[in-house]
Amino acid sequence: MRQVDLLVKAEFLYPVSEGMPIISNGEVAVVGTRIVYAGAAKPADYWDARKILGGPGKIVLPGFVNCHSHSASLIFRSQTDDHSAKAALLDVAFRLEKDVTEEDWSLLGALGCADMLLSGITTINDIWYSPDTLVESVLQSGLRAQIANKIFDVKLHELRNGDYTHYSAIGEARLRHGVEFVEKWHGAADGRITGRIGTHATDTCSSALLKEARDEANRLGVGMHIHAAQSAAEVDQIMAVHGCGPVEYLRDVGLLSNDVVLAHLVFAQDADLDAIVSSNANYAHCPTIYPRRGRYPQFEKIIAKGIKTGFATDWMLNDPFEAMRYAINAMRLRSGSPTAMTCDQALRFHTLGAAEVLGLETEIGSLEIGKKADLIVIDINQAHLQPYYGSYAAFVYYAKASDVVDAVIDGKVVMHERHITGLNHQSTLEQIKERVPTWRSQLSALGSPAVFGPGCDCCGLG
Numbered sequence: 158m159r160q161v162d163l164l165v166k167a168e169f170l171y172p173v174s175e176g177m178p179i180i181s182n183g184e185v186a187v188v189g190t191r192i193v194y195a196g197a198a199k200p201a202d203y204w205d206a207r208k209i210l211g212g213p214g215k216i217v218l219p220g221f222v223n224c225h226s227h228s229a230s231l232i233f234r235s236q237t238d239d240h241s242a243k244a245a246l247l248d249v250a251f252r253l254e255k256d257v258t259e260e261d262w263s264l265l266g267a268l269g270c271a272d273m274l275l276s277g278i279t280t281i282n283d284i285w286y287s288p289d290t291l292v293e294s295v296l297q298s299g300l301r302a303q304i305a306n307k308i309f310d311v312k313l314h315e316l317r318n319g320d321y322t323h324y325s326a327i328g329e330a331r332l333r334h335g336v337e338f339v340e341k342w343h344g345a346a347d348g349r350i351t352g353r354i355g356t357h358a359t360d361t362c363s364s365a366l367l368k369e370a371r372d373e374a375n376r377l378g379v380g381m382h383i384h385a386a387q388s389a390a391e392v393d394q395i396m397a398v399h400g401c402g403p404v405e406y407l408r409d410v411g412l413l414s415n416d417v418v419l420a421h422l423v424f425a426q427d428a429d430l431d432a433i434v435s436s437n438a439n440y441a442h443c444p445t446i447y448p449r450r451g452r453y454p455q456f457e458k459i460i461a462k463g464i465k466t467g468f469a470t471d472w473m474l475n476d477p478f479e480a481m482r483y484a485i486n487a488m489r490l491r492s493g494s495p496t497a498m499t500c501d502q503a504l505r506f507h508t509l510g511a512a513e514v515l516g517l518e519t520e521i522g523s524l525e526i527g528k529k530a531d532l533i534v535i536d537i538n539q540a541h542l543q544p545y546y547g548s549y550a551a552f553v554y555y556a557k558a559s560d561v562v563d564a565v566i567d568g569k570v571v572m573h574e575r576h577i578t579g580l581n582h583q584s585t586l587e588q589i590k591e592r593v594p595t596w597r598s599q600l601s602a603l604g605s606p607a608v609f610g611p612g613c614d615c616c617g618l619g
């Protein structure tokens with residue numbers, strides 16, 4: 158008998174390996190942090206396993222990789238969903254963010270980490286405020302994370318007035334914070350935590366700041382993370398000042414490289430996409446955000462150009478199952494073809510594809526011998542999943558995030574039967590609920606049309 162630390166048994170195993178095989182009656186064996194076997198089940202007496210997960214009625218797949226996230230952004234849930242990207246960012250998010258306390262970001266980050274794990278996400282690539290508090294929740298929850306401080310040098314809350322004045326003191330302070338974070342945390346938790354330099358967007362950083370940030374990323378040996386061609390306002394601003402598209406601009410300032418993650422590309426033109434191709438930069442595609450803003454990126458063109466692409470949740474709705482379905486449906490509607498994106502392709506984009514975007518494809522994203530053991534177990538004994546025949550569509554089109562019962566990261570069981578072992582999820586929820594009246598008041602004070610509901614001062618409801 159071969160001794161292993163963990164054996165995960167599956168009625169159907171989806172390794173997301175070459176050729177996308179589906180293995181009926183499969184299993185994954187783990188020693189330490191790594192997979193030593195993934196394939197058809199061995200005879201019953203083959204393994205001597207310290208711990209066993211899964212079994213009949215369970216399917217197993219790689220944990221979802223979320224290559225662009227804002228874990229603590231949940232404060233804006235329901236406040237920007239019926240608005241353009243411009244209104245969501247300029248009228249609501251950017252004006253409130255400056256008044257949110259470190260304590261609140263910490264609480265929201267803890268909630269975000271719980272939300273990720275409960276949805277089957279095992280890796281995040283996060284850019285936001287307060288990375289120092291987020292990393293604490295990442296450590297406790299067991300998540301794998303790339304984390305960047307949000308760097309910019311404009312007054313974000315003034316952008317709605319068209320004020321794009323760049324302040325070097327703001328940029329310098331935010332960059333220094335980002336650099337210090339990387340210096341302190343890059344490679345922590347046996348490499349589970351890494352850092353990035355997170356310049357916020359093409360229009361919220363001056364050319365000088367973008368160049369300095371690139372230099373620092375090079376010096377530190379870490380990648381970069383940036384929003385690009387996210388909104389019409391951003392594209393207009395870059396065109397007005399620099400006479401080109403936002404990604405062309407990033408190329409011209411020397412930022413683009415194969416270690417850069419570009420989020421969104423909703424308004425990217427062909428010249429922008431060509432700049433990505435020539436630099437081998439990476440693309441984080443966030444399917445649930447675009448339909449609600451009424452505009453989908455030219456995804457088929459991005460793929461046809463061979464740009465390395467992964468799926469991500471961006472903010473508020475951290476549900477990879479919804480992300481896969483949104484993407485499939487969007488692509489089929491755009492093309493008029495029921496095969497424009499298939500379920501196995503969607504799964505690959507949210508696992509191995511997203512791992513490639515983060516430069517982690519040799520470590521995670523699929524269940525193969527030698528890789529890190531990052532996987533999830535889904536309970537298929539459910540009215541909405543049976544009869545379960547085992548194809549990709551069987552879960553990509555029908556499963557819910559709440560069907561994920563167990564999660565393993567680095568070989569460690571971080572969630573079992575939907576209980577997150579490292580986080581006090583209930584306590585976080587209680588504290589969040591206590592904060593809602595304060596946050597509602599803050600949102601009301603902005604005068605945002607997005608704010609409504611009982612107790613709201615701005616609409617006469619209470």
Ligand SMILES: [Zn+2]
Pocket residue numbers: 225226227384420471472
């Ligand atoms: Zn984002």
